[in-house]
Amino acid sequence: MGQLFSDTSNNEDNGDLVSSVTKYFMEIKAENKIISQETIHLIEFHLKNGNIQGAKSAINAALKIIEKAPINIAVTGESGGGKSSFINALRGVGPEDQGAAEEGITETTMMRNSYKHPKIETLVLWDLPGIGTMNFPPKDYLEKVKFQEYDFFIIVSATRFTKLQLDLAKAIRFMKKNYYFVRTKVDIDLQNEKESKPRTFDREKTLQQIRSYCVNTFTQNNMDEPQIFLISNRHLSDYDFPILMDTLIKDLSNQKRHNFMLSLPNITEAVIDRKHKSLQQHIWLEAFTAGLLAAIPGVGIHTNDVEKLKVKLNHYRVLFGVDDASLDVIAKDSQVPIEQLRKIIKSPYLLETKKEETLGEMLFKYLEKFHLANGGLLAADFYFRKTFYLEFLFLDTVTEDAKVLLRETYSKI
Ligand SMILES: Nc1nc2c(ncn2[C@@H]2O[C@H](COP(=O)(O)OP(=O)(O)OP(=O)(O)O)[C@@H](O)[C@H]2O)c(=O)[nH]1
Numbered sequence: 244m245g246q247l248f249s250d251t252s253n254n255e256d257n258g259d260l261v262s263s264v265t266k267y268f269m270e271i272k273a274e275n276k277i278i279s280q281e282t283i284h285l286i287e288f289h290l291k292n293g294n295i296q297g298a299k300s301a302i303n304a305a306l307k308i309i310e311k312a313p314i315n316i317a318v319t320g321e322s323g324g325g326k327s328s329f330i331n332a333l334r335g336v337g338p339e340d341q342g343a344a345e346e347g348i349t350e351t352t353m354m355r356n357s358y359k360h361p362k363i364e365t366l367v368l369w370d371l372p373g374i375g376t377m378n379f380p381p382k383d384y385l386e387k388v389k390f391q392e393y394d395f396f397i398i399v400s401a402t403r404f405t406k407l408q409l410d411l412a413k414a415i416r417f418m419k420k421n422y423y424f425v426r427t428k429v430d431i432d433l434q435n436e437k438e439s440k441p442r443t444f445d446r447e448k449t450l451q452q453i454r455s456y457c458v459n460t461f462t463q464n465n466m467d468e469p470q471i472f473l474i475s476n477r478h479l480s481d482y483d484f485p486i487l488m489d490t491l492i493k494d495l496s497n498q499k500r501h502n503f504m505l506s507l508p509n510i511t512e513a514v515i516d517r518k519h520k521s522l523q524q525h526i527w528l529e530a531f532t533a534g535l536l537a538a539i540p541g542v543g544i545h546t547n548d549v550e551k552l553k554v555k556l557n558h559y560r561v562l563f564g565v566d567d568a569s570l571d572v573i574a575k576d577s578q579v580p581i582e583q584l585r586k587i588i589k590s591p592y593l594l595e596t597k598k599e600e601t602l603g604e605m606l607f608k609y610l611e612k613f614h615l616a617n618g619g620l621l622a623a624d625f626y627f628r629k630t631f632y633l634e635f636l637f638l639d640t641v642t643e644d645a646k647v648l649l650r651e652t653y654s655k656i
């Protein structure tokens with residue numbers, strides 16, 4: 244939880260709302276921020292003028308944009324290069340799952356297909372036909388596939404990139420969009436190399452060779468060497484897939500970042516942490532607009548709140564892949580019995596109460612415990628409605644659960 248609840252008692256800035264807000268956002272790294280610097284300045288400006296309502300409106304507007312902003316990702320590349328597999332990977336679904344993009348050795352991608360992210364409704368992945376199969380020059384190809392609809396392009400290849408793909412990249416840049424070159428199936432290359440040269444095999448050297456081979460095409464065509472991401476759609480936490488995700492997050496606009504971060508599969512603890520940071524900011528912003536200075540110490544939690552909290556906790560469990568349906572999938576994929584997985588996580592039991600107490604009472608106890616553990620959070624000069632502290636607790640719990648599950652099953656999937 245860190246910054247949000249510490250430093251509230253003996254801090255010079257304690258009484259100053261503006262500096263508290265400024266400080267909160269200052270501590271968040273630029274590439275993790277989910278609202279723009281302009282919005283932050285606007286909030287500070289309103290607060291400096293004592294205009295709390297203005298600050299709330301600015302945050303509300305930003306939150307609405309975050310919720311609605313569409314994210315459209317185009318994936319292109321020649322047949323069999325791993326487009327469908329890449330799309331499935333980003334959507335966190337296996338090839339055999341319902342609604343998966345079809346993976347296969349025949350040419351299955353004949354036209355543009357869209358795949359919604361199962362958890363993030365605003366995120367759509369587009370499976371485009373390879374430029375080579377369309378027989379169009381890059382500009383016409385881009386027109387045909389409706390280039391203006393996408394936030395960026397992923398150009399996939401399982402071998403080296405072709406001259407045509409390089410020209411496509413130039414055309415994409417000309418249209419002021421971003422592209423990323425992704426070299427798939429590096430696990431196969433490494434395996435082949437290992438089998439053919441068991442004594443001299445050097446993993447790093449082989450990866451370097453793949454990289455130089457890809458880059459050759461660029462130098463031969465007088466193009467600057469771009470960053471090429473070497474990945475395996477079968478082993479996402481290995482190779483450059485996590486670096487690719489970091490790069491995409493960094494390049495996206497602040498308002499699209501939140502939903503994109505939440506959409507990511509839990510491939511590493513670092514990814515889970517980024518999701519946590521993003522959602523923490525979101526809760527903070529909601530809390531700020533909902534009840535700044537409105538919390539009344541000593542009052543319990545209303546029945547209405549309890550219902551809303553249940554919904555929130557379930558939502559967070561789904562987003563962090565620790566809900567019942569996700570556990571089922573993890574158990575099947577990792578062959579770890581589901582009972583064993585249930586034992587090591589906490590979020591399913593957060594809202595279980597003892598017979599003699601109501602859920603409201605139980606949550607209130609949590610709140611008191613949380614309050615103590617975080618150095619008397621109600622001593623802060625501004626504080627949120629109580630329910631938001633519980634949301635932070637839920638978030639911390641699902642985050643930890645996701646990490647525990649990752650550790651437990653990492654070597655088994
Ligand atoms: N080992 C390994 N296999 C992969 C990888 N990416 C894709 N494959 C396999 O390669 C085959 C082709 O992958 P697809 O994802 O169907 O390729 P595509 O580009 O969608 O192909 P079309 O739809 O036919 O254009 C499938 O059998 C995939 O399972 C990878 O990174 N590693």
Ligand SMILES: [Mg+2]
Nearest residue numbers: 327345351352
């Ligand atoms: Mg396909």
